[in-house]
Amino acid sequence: MQNAILTQTETAVRGRSQWADARARFLKNKAAMVSLYLLAALILFAIFGGQLSRFTIDEIDWQMLGMIAELGGPSVENGHYFGVDELGRDLYARTLLGLQISLMVGIIGAVVAAIFGTLYGAVSGYIGGQTDSIMMRTVDILTSVPFFFIIIMLLVVFGQSILMIFIGIGLTNWLGMARVVRGQTLSLKNKEFVEAARALGVPTLTIIRRHIVPNLIGVVVVYTSLLVPQMILLESTISFLGLGVQEPQTSLGLLISEGTSTMQYGTFWQLGYPLAFFMLVLFCFYYIGDGLRDALDPKDR
Amino acid sequence: MTDPILSARDVRVTFDIRPRSAMPWTPSQKLKAVSGVSFDLMAGQTLGIVGESGCGKSTLARALIRLVPAESGQVVWMGQNLLDLSTSDMRRVRSDIQMIFQDPLASLNPRMTIGQIVEEPLITHHPEMSKPDRVARVRETLDRVGILPNMINRYPHEFSGGQCQRIGIARALILKPKLIICDEPVSALDVSIQAQVVNLLKELQAEMGLSLIFIAHDLSIVKHISDHVMVLYLGNMVELSSSADLYATPRHPYTQTLISSVPVADPRYVKPEVDKIVNNDLPSPINPPSGCVFRTRCAHATDLCSQTKPPVDDLGQGHLVACHHWKTVPSLGS
Incomplete structure (x- = not known):
């Protein structure tokens, strides 16, 4: 008997986890896969695209000044692949920086919100009773404080910086996540x-870690991937209002805002390039999010 | 006669029910899920618990091991009252009392392999064991319940219901417990698999000297596996007796109706006449009938039944009946 067990050791069958099934479904989803490759390309471009740039973000091309509408358009010869902005700075370098910052705000913000929201929601939901009531009422109260008010306060009190935007956006967006996770x-x-597990005497925190959280991951992943574009949009809104990233730093939202204000002079590239990248990023994230949702709970389709 | 391994005394479980529209200051209603149940379980024996849906079978089982809090009563396990133990003392006792659940698939975490699932009790109660030792134990236990040990890396959804229930049994067995509480372990399985699982439980019981508490609503299976059978109705024990006695000479009108409702696979068999249940609705446990809880549906109910709760009478040889009129109720088949 012991021998029989030992000989079977070598041939232990690998099981197909639900993750493996989900991955297979995701790989079959064409729209999601195209978006995933596109997003990977965008991220690589954001990181390494700077190698191609002949200008830095705050270098002013004096030859262009005064004739931006005529000379400042996109051109390969003079090195301004995306043209220049109204101050004569290279738009290629600036769009790249904007892309970096927007992706960073989106991804870091969403991940922070996801981790904090998941832990908070799981603890609140699992413990239940009074603890749950207090924790969820806290969430309700925080949700009802106007979000822009908090961010403006933070930016005014602590000064405008990217860090403050992370904190401000992160501070408010874990609330939705906490609600979703608690329900689940x-x-x-x-x-x-x-x-x-309770009958076995497994300690509460271990139950949350071993049995609750792994079963939440499907929902959390989907929600996070849909949170990323939301974060990017939020950052754009803040930047659009002039409260976000500070010059000479920039973000896609800020570039779009500048682009719209100079549209009337005929410099459409100043709006067009940042907007194209912005839409591309959002598009990718939405399609990936949809793909993940379909892959992780096929029943809900 | 030896001391019982587990004895429950007057166990009560009450749930607070708050209607959705209730104001914070309105007192909550009480739902009496289990109202005063007592029994003894001898080592190596099986106690069957039967009753219709919502009669408190599962709640009673969960209260015994404190998965739901009992309001009052005693559960004495080898000399100590489980309901008084601290959480950490209780954790130690839990390695001796295991549970098997109704829905085989739902009782296994879908994100863990069956190896991890069966290993979890060892990790919890024997953290000092080395990984290879644990894996060896897991393989041995899986082999014992008839699951090939090389399936150890598979996930629960890759198994059939009967196999999942065997995995659940393996998880309950791996700590070599003294008592296993089976909460309707076969009601989600089809008939041929039911027999396999019940026979497996019987074999394991004989082999390891296990005691079982076996909850079911299928009377024929309970008869097959149990030494003693307790009949619950609306959270009250109505009859408790040895299995043979209960099926041959049920004395409580409710037990009689239950037993006569079991279909017999014989076309020439004529069912004995039993006084039918008068009213088909189970009364609400939030507002149970006064006196005898069964009186609203009983054909023999009198004024006495609505005034006082029937005492538990001992008919001899451990046959207990809670009915005012058990002497006058005609016995089954006569």
């Missing part, structure tokens, strides 16, 4: 496998 936890905690 409530339905999970009455599942029999959680009861089985």
